[in-house]
Amino acid sequence: MTEQVMAAIDGSQFSTAVCDYAAWASLALGAPLTFLHVVDNHPQTAEPDLSGNIGLGSREHLLEELSQLDEQRAKVAQEQGRLMLQAAKERAIEDGVSAPGTRQRNGTLVETLDELQDEIRLLVLGKRGETAHQASEHLGSNLERVVRTLHRPILMVPEAFTRPERVMLAFDGSKTTRKGVEMLARSPLFNGIPVHVVIVGAETGDNRSQLDWALATLREAGHEAEGAIRAGEVEETLRVYQEENAIDLLVMGAYGHSRIRHLLVGSTTTAMLRRAKVPVLLLR
Structure with missing residues (x-):
């Protein structure tokens, strides 16, 4: 199994820098590059469960509608992820990477990376994810959990790419x-x-x-x-x-x-x- 540079992307403002640093690392290491997007169907910021507040009579009908909404949300999240992966791939090709790969998984980022860690030579991810607080001194909770779980080098990147010189x-x-x-x-x-x-x-x-x-x-x-x-x-x-x-x-x-x-x-x-x-x- 070839170890690769793996770049975790989401909808956050860090994703373009993640692409650029991952492309830089892939070229410097001579290692393949794969972009990963994880669809978490149970995000921490999920909407509250309102099923207990639904009145008699209409309850079954509304539960069905809520279930359909969840399904639609999951489909939209997957489609958004596919578009992000395609954009990341195109950006990496522009940066000079010949054949970047893409993967989309369902689950949590930490569990997914734990499963894939034998394939990872270097993990690149942003300082915060898309659901994290935007204040500059906050750190994404995912990042802290990833650092504790993974036994691979991790490159945490800021919002803008600068080619390292020192x-x-x-x-x-x-x-x-x-x-x-x-x-x-x-x-x-x-x-x-x-x-x-x-x-x-x-x-x-x-x-x-x-x-x-x-x-x-x-x-x-x-x-x-x-x-x-x-x-x-x-x-x-x-x-x-x-x-x-x-x-x-x-x-x-x-x-x-x-x-x-x-x-x-x-x-x-x-x-x-x-x-x-x-x-x-x-x-x-």
Whole structure:
């Protein structure tokens, strides 16, 4: 089974950026691209069940009509999805992808991705879905569940595509982030793109040797790499470094026993993901 770049699209304002980042990743990785649309027939924002309020006599007739309405709604959602998939496919072809595929499934996004994860090399999805609140610091609930469920790299993208030219890896020397450095070194995704490795912490001998190892690993694989050790609060320190160095893609480990882990999987959705104005690649 060929692993592919899979891009989850819906009716949100993030979908065009999802298409463009997915096309970029597919071309950089030399991997096939598939667009996925999931029709959730029981969305969280479903209309209330009014069947209990229907009066005597007309009850059966109205229940039948409600059932027909549900069926119509499902058909419309499927047709909308087909049109979105076709538009995404055409956009990817314009971006240079030769034969993007499309898939439409019924169910929930999280369950569907869990079933398909053996086929996924990289998942691309928007910061929020079409039913999420539009406030800029809200994160789609689907995204948080997907991050917790999937054991594949996930690229979370903002509303507009910018071709990545400087990448930052948040590194803490943990097993997860060391694996992230090795994965990044092997991957053609960032060929020709400078990689900044940043440790948030004190300037200690251990931190320095961890940073030296990371930079050597990347450079041996042919990447241009530079690094920094900065003291401070994790989220703010990374954000300041990102702004100072015009970083346009952030790479983080999604799990691991570290301060960076608590950023991503604490009980509240993390400031790092919520406030990110650039794409974030989460490594598992």
